[in-house]
Amino acid sequence: MNEEKPFRVEEVDGVETPPRARVEDAESPSEKLERKKDYLEGFLAQKPQSEDPAAPGGALYESVVEALREIYDPEIPVNIYDLGLIYGVDVTPDADVVVTMTLTTPHCPVAESMPGEVELRVSSVPGVRDAEVNLVWDPPWDPSKMSDEARLELGML
Secondary structure, three states: OOOOOOOOOOOOOOOOOOOOOOHHHOOOHHHHHHHHHHHHHHHHHOOOOOOOOOOOOOHHHHHHHHHHOOOEOOOOOOEOOOOOOEEEEEEOOOOEEEEEEOOOOOOOOOOOOHHHHHHHHHHOOOOOOEEEEEEOOOOOOOHHHOOHHHHHHOOOO
16 A cells, blocks of 8 residues: 655745846847847758758759749740749659640740750759650640739739
């Protein structure tokens, strides 16, 4: 059986008063700001440990997307990525890139030259070993595929 130990009460004459905080002991606002900056700089400089450069958000993938954003449709003053003409960007671990894209219509005046320009731009991205462009017509392009930035640029928002 468990025996309960009696609760022991001890009387004391008094308790020491804890020391009071003094203003001169506190850090100055500039010291506090500097400490916060150091913390944030270190935090923001950290990169995820398992970042795959070929995955969306990875360095190579983002470089390919930036290259695509430099190509403009000759009839519409918006880049082909924001226009919604790029359906997919696949980067293999060996740095081969396959871009799946469409055009606004099959009768587009740049139907023959645009895929070649996309392939040339993507293959010129540092780190890309090979580039391939697949031109598809299904699903067909429509204005709902445009980004909000493109709609704003064209006055559709």
